[in-house]
Amino acid sequence: MSLNLDRNSKWMEGSGPQADIVISSRVRLARNLQGLPFPNLMNQAQEVQLIRQVGQAILAPGVFQSVGELKLLNLRELAPVERQILVEKHLISPDLAEGKGEKAVILRDDEAISIMVNEEDHLRLQCLLPALMLHEAWRLADAVDDALENELDFAFDQEKGYLTACPTNVGTGLRASTMLHLPALVLTKQAGQVLAALTKVGVAVRGLYGEGTEAQGNIFQVSNQITLGRSEEEIINNLSVVTVRLADQEREARELLRKQNRWQLEDRVGRAYGILANARILSSQEALQLLSDIRLGVEMKILRGIDQRLINQLMVRIQPAYLQFAAGKEMTPFERDVHRAAKVRELLAG
Amino acid sequence: MLCERCQERPASVHVTRIINGNKTEVYLCQECAREMQPQLNFSIPKFLAGLLDYDPGLELKAPPAIERCRQCGLSYEEFHQTGRLGCPECYHHLAARLDPLIRRLQGSSQHRGKVPRRAGGNLRVRREIEKLRGQLQQLVEQEEFEKAAQVRDRIRELESRLGEQGGGQ
Ligand SMILES: [Zn+2]
Ligand SMILES: [Zn+2]
Numbered sequence: 001m002s003l004n005l006d007r008n009s010k011w012m013e014g015s016g017p018q019a020d021i022v023i024s025s026r027v028r029l030a031r032n033l034q035g036l037p038f039p040n041l042m043n044q045a046q047e048v049q050l051i052r053q054v055g056q057a058i059l060a061p062g063v064f065q066s067v068g069e070l071k072l073l074n075l076r077e078l079a080p081v082e083r084q085i086l087v088e089k090h091l092i093s094p095d096l097a098e099g100k101g102e103k104a105v106i107l108r109d110d111e112a113i114s115i116m117v118n119e120e121d122h123l124r125l126q127c128l129l130p131a132l133m134l135h136e137a138w139r140l141a142d143a144v145d146d147a148l149e150n151e152l153d154f155a156f157d158q159e160k161g162y163l164t165a166c167p168t169n170v171g172t173g174l175r176a177s178t179m180l181h182l183p184a185l186v187l188t189k190q191a192g193q194v195l196a197a198l199t200k201v202g203v204a205v206r207g208l209y210g211e212g213t214e215a216q217g218n219i220f221q222v223s224n225q226i227t228l229g230r231s232e233e234e235i236i237n238n239l240s241v242v243t244v245r246l247a248d249q250e251r252e253a254r255e256l257l258r259k260q261n262r263w264q265l266e267d268r269v270g271r272a273y274g275i276l277a278n279a280r281i282l283s284s285q286e287a288l289q290l291l292s293d294i295r296l297g298v299e300m301k302i303l304r305g306i307d308q309r310l311i312n313q314l315m316v317r318i319q320p321a322y323l324q325f326a327a328g329k330e331m332t333p334f335e336r337d338v339h340r341a342a343k344v345r346e347l348l349a350g
Numbered sequence: 351m352l353c354e355r356c357q358e359r360p361a362s363v364h365v366t367r368i369i370n371g372n373k374t375e376v377y378l379c380q381e382c383a384r385e386m387q388p389q390l391n392f393s394i395p396k397f398l399a400g401l402l403d404y405d406p407g408l409e410l411k412a413p414p415a416i417e418r419c420r421q422c423g424l425s426y427e428e429f430h431q432t433g434r435l436g437c438p439e440c441y442h443h444l445a446a447r448l449d450p451l452i453r454r455l456q457g458s459s460q461h462r463g464k465v466p467r468r469a470g471g472n473l474r475v476r477r478e479i480e481k482l483r484g485q486l487q488q489l490v491e492q493e494e495f496e497k498a499a500q501v502r503d504r505i506r507e508l509e510s511r512l513g514e515q516g517g518g519q
Contacts, residue, residue, distance in 0.1 A: 034469065037421075037422050037437040038434065038436060038438075041436045120434070142464070145466075149468060157438075157441060158461075158470075161463060162461075166433060167451060167455055167456075168455055170452065171458075171462075172464065174463070226456050226457060226458075229458025229460060231464075232463045232464055235463075333354060333355050334354055334355070334357060
C-alpha cells in the first residue's frame with residue numbers, strides 16, 4: 001500500500017461539538033498478545049511474526065464488516081520523512097517512527113483509526129476524531145478491539161485487566177485525550193492555575209508543542225492518568241466533563257477580552273493575519289503563535305472567510321517533515337523558515 | 351559566515367546532527383548552538399521507576415531474594431531500571447513486589463472495565479450474574495414477582511454454567 005501524504009486526517013475537519021475550542025479527541029487502547037514477550041524483549045523473528053499475525057487478523061471479514069478496510073504499512077518501507085509526517089499528523093508516536101526493529105502501522109483510509117504495531121505494547125489502537133467526540137472515539141475503538149479480539153488472543157487477567165508493558169496502562173489500557181485551544185486563558189494569565197487544578201481530578205495536562213509546561217500555539221492536551229479500577233465509560237465521561245468545563249472557562253475568558261479589550265483583541269488578530277499573509281521568513285514558533293491568534297479570530301467570529309479546517313491544515317503542513325516533503329529535499333533551518341512562509345501564503349490565498 | 355539559524359551573529363560552531371539517519375551539518379553562533387543542544391530526555395517509565403527509591407514503606411516490605419519471572423526471566427530489579435515489564439506473565443510471577451506499586455500508581459488493584467469475549471474466561475458471566483442480582487433485588491422490592499422469578503432462573507442457569515467450568519480461570 002502506498003501512503004497518501006496529501007490527504008487530511010479526519011481529526012483535522014474542524015467541526016463538531018465544542019469545535020470553537022476543542023480541536024480533536026483521541027482514544028487509545030493498549031493491547032498485547034498472550035504467549036509473547038512485550039516488545040522490549042522481543043527478537044526480530046517474533047516482531048516479524050507478530051506483524052504477520054496482525055496483518056492476517058485485519059483481513060478477517062468480521063473486521064471489515066465492523067469498521068471497514070484497514071491497511072498495514074511496514075515502517076521499514078517508508079522513508080524517514082514519510083514516517084515523520086505520520087508523527088506530525090498525530091497518527092503514530094515519535095517512538096514508533098524512530099525506534100529500531102520491525103514496526104508497522106495500520107490505517108483506515110480516513111485516518112480516524114490507526115494501530116501501531118510493536119510500539120511499547122504489541123498493539124496501540126487509536127481512534128482520532130475532530131472536536132469533542134470522545135464517546136464516538138471510544139465506541140469506534142471498542143468496535144475495532146472487539147473485531148480484533150475475535151482473531152487474536154489478548155493477554156488479560158481477571159483481576160488486573162488488560163496486561164501492558166508498563167503498569168501505568170494496565171487495566172483498561174485506555175488513554176483518552178482531548179486537544180484544546182486555550183489562548184484566552186493564557187492571555188488572561190489563568191492557564192497555570194486552571195490547569196494545575198486538573199491534576200487533582202486525575203487529569204494530566206501538557207502542551208502539544210514545546211517542552212514541559214510551555215505550550216506553543218496555546219494548544220494543550222488533557223488526558224486521564226488512571227487506567228485501572230474504573231470502567232472505560234467512567235474514564236471517558238470524566239474526561240468529557242473536564243473538557244467541557246475547560247472550554248466553558250476559556251469561553252468566559254474570551255468574552256471578558258471581548259468586553260474589556262475589544263480593540264486590542266481585534267488588532268492582534270488582524271496583525272497576525274497580516275503577517276501570515278505577507279511574511280517571507282517564518283520560524284515554527286512564530287508561525288504557531290500567529291496561527292493561534294488567527295484561530296482565535298476565527299473561533300470568535302472576528303475573522304471571516306477562513307475556517308478551522310484550514311488552520312488545522314496549516315498547523316500540520318508547516319511542520320519540518322511536511323515542508324521537506326513538499327520541497328523534495330532536506331533543508332537548513334533557514335531554508336525551512338522561507339518555505340514555511342511560502343506555504344502559509346499559498347494556503348491562505350486558497 | 352553568519353549563523354545559519356539566527357542569521358545575525360557570526361558562526362563559530364560547527365554542528366553535525368543525525369536526524370532520521372541523515373547527516374546534516376550546520377554552522378551556528380555560540381548562542382544558537384547552546385539553545386539547540388538536545389533536550390534532556392524525560393522518560394516516564396524511568397521516572398516512575400525512580401519513584402520507588404523514595405518509598406520507605408515499599409523498601410521495608412521488599413523480600414531480599416531475587417525473584418524472576420518464570421516465563422521471560424525478568425527480575426524486579428531489571429523492571430525497576432527500565433520501568434518496562436518483560437511479558438504478560440510478569441504480572442503473576444512478580445506480583446509480590448509489583449502489586450503494591452500498581453496500587454500506588456493506580457489507586458486500585460481491581461479491573462472494572464471491559465472484558466474480552468474469549469480471553470475474559472468466566473469474568474463476563476460473573477459480571478452478568480452480579481448485574482442480574484441487582485435487578486432481582488429491585489424487582490422483589492417492587493413486588494414484580496413474576497419477572498423476578500425469570501431473572502432468578504437466568505441467574506441459576508449462569509451459575510450452573512460457571513460450575514461446569516470449574517469456577518476458576
Ligand atoms: Zn545564531
Ligand atoms: Zn515475564
